[in-house]
Amino acid sequence: MVVEEIMKTEVITLEASATIETALKLLHENHIRHIPIVDRQNHVIGIVSDRDVRDASPSIFEKDTHQKELQNPIESIMTTPVTTVHPLDFVEEVASIFYEQEIASVPVTRNNKLVGILTEKDMLYTLIQLTGTHVQSSQIEVKVLNKPGMLPQVTQVFGKRKVNISSVLIYPYKPDSGYKIIVVRLQTMNPLPIIEDLKSEGYEVLWPKMPGMSS
Structure with missing residues (x-):
């Protein structure tokens, strides 16, 4: 999955000469947390967050300086240079x-x-989709040898039951680098038959540990 598939393309921006007060209003009215600062060619020259604006705003107890501080230009508090990404960058790398x-x-x-903006909320939602946790499913964790060809061997066992696979993740088995964990999310609410199939093929199922499972 690439960035352009999940980024927001309607981006609220400001020029560097805009006031902190303007940024404060935009953040509140649009329920956003970040505003890119651009020049007249739409080049990103900075970014401000709701925290930047909040820290720059005077205390409610300092009434005399309230208006003066909010009229300072946004460039006085923006973060620069700015880390940017390309629409075709992979989400996992971002x-x-x-x-x-x-x-x-x-x-x-x-x-x-x-051309867009990507937030941590967008990333979290994408992670939910990639892992398949947004649909009813069951998760199975299988310990296998850390060698080529193990994934197709394990998924072949699932194929016998004609169950759809929502997602597949692979991560190291920390106690022993000679093994890895294959995490499969399946579109079934009864994983017990598949677990028994895996065990009969000699695989160690780490999760779930269900009552009634044979050893």
């Missing part, structure tokens, strides 16, 4: 940017011009 840089949104640019 997720690492969110994690490593501890950011909550990234502008999306093509030919250095703003």
